Amino acid sequence: MTPQISGIIPALLTPLSSSGKLNQDSLGDLLAAIYAAGCQGVYVAGSTGEGLVLSLELREELTAAVVRMSPPGRTVIVHTGAPSTAAAVRLARHAEKTGAHAVSSLVPPGAYTLDEIEGYYAQLAGATALPLLLYFFPAASPAVSTFAHIERLCRIPGVAGVKFTSFDLYTLARAKALGKIVMNGHDEVLTPGLLMGADGGIGSFYNIEPALFVQLYQAAHSGDWTEARRVQDRINVLISIVLQYPLFPALKRILTWRGIDCGCCVPPRRALTGEEEIRLRAELGQAGFAVA
Numbered sequence: 001m002t003p004q005i006s007g008i009i010p011a012l013l014t015p016l017s018s019s020g021k022l023n024q025d026s027l028g029d030l031l032a033a034i035y036a037a038g039c040q041g042v043y044v045a046g047s048t049g050e051g052l053v054l055s056l057e058l059r060e061e062l063t064a065a066v067v068r069m070s071p072p073g074r075t076v077i078v079h080t081g082a083p084s085t086a087a088a089v090r091l092a093r094h095a096e097k098t099g100a101h102a103v104s105s106l107v108p109p110g111a112y113t114l115d116e117i118e119g120y121y122a123q124l125a126g127a128t129a130l131p132l133l134l135y136f137f138p139a140a141s142p143a144v145s146t147f148a149h150i151e152r153l154c155r156i157p158g159v160a161g162v163k164f165t166s167f168d169l170y171t172l173a174r175a176k177a178l179g180k181i182v183m184n185g186h187d188e189v190l191t192p193g194l195l196m197g198a199d200g201g202i203g204s205f206y207n208i209e210p211a212l213f214v215q216l217y218q219a220a221h222s223g224d225w226t227e228a229r230r231v232q233d234r235i236n237v238l239i240s241i242v243l244q245y246p247l248f249p250a251l252k253r254i255l256t257w258r259g260i261d262c263g264c265c266v267p268p269r270r271a272l273t274g275e276e277e278i279r280l281r282a283e284l285g286q287a288g289f290a291v292a
């Protein structure tokens with residue numbers, strides 16, 4: 001049975017120690033904050049979680065820990081994308097074995113044809129009984145960039161839907177009309193994405209303001225689009241501030257300031273400079289967002 005994949009699902013940051021190991025204490029604190037805010041689940045080891053630059057062993061440890069720390073009724077979606085099909089299949093089988101509810105994958109990195117991408121997704125979908133979410137992100141993977149591509153890939157048995165990261169919300173609506181799950185990917189347009197038929201959203205900023213995104217989703221779900229737009233405007237103030245800095249290091253730093261030590265990102269991604277930290281803290285404080 002396809003699990004409930006809807007609502008607000010943070011694309012989970014991966015807390016790391018100074019030696020690059022998984023910080024399970026901070027992971028537990030982050031998950032507790034996310035679930036306390038009312039989020040429906042988490043999306044593990046995607047691009048926000050640095051999945052493609054973590055070892056397979058660490059990704060498996062992360063998956064097992066998230067499943068263990070998630071309460072009943074919450075949906076754990078594991079991103080299993082990898083440079084090779086064999087690695088992606090290994091991660092998917094591990095996710096199934098540990099009790100995750102669904103898997104997902106970015107388009108495999110590299111210059112592949114649509115036929116090759118279709119073969120990759122077909123093997124991944126057939127490797128487990130878990131539902132598979134495709135990933136539509138034309139800015140990063142132009143080989144999958146049209147509605148026709150979505151329609152073709154959604155015919156693969158086992159494909160439950162798509163994580164839709166594009167500002168082309170007309171195509172989002174057409175994807176939803178296929179009868180599949182569609183999760184909005186750009187945090188800046190969650191409200192219009194929901195209006196156009198998305199079942200919910202998967203996003204990076206959900207880590208630091210989960211309650212705002214839950215509030216937006218609840219307003220939209222009840223048909224109060226004025227309130228949803230108001231909350232979206234507030235969220236977009238936050239986004240406009242943070243996007244002036246390296247995104248994932250900034251998100252990790254904000255959580256660390258708030259008492260959840262997420263460490264640094266995996267090199268070569270750099271940390272914020274001291275000057276950047278001072279400016280970011282000041283701008284967030286001036287806008288009314290908690291920094292400590």
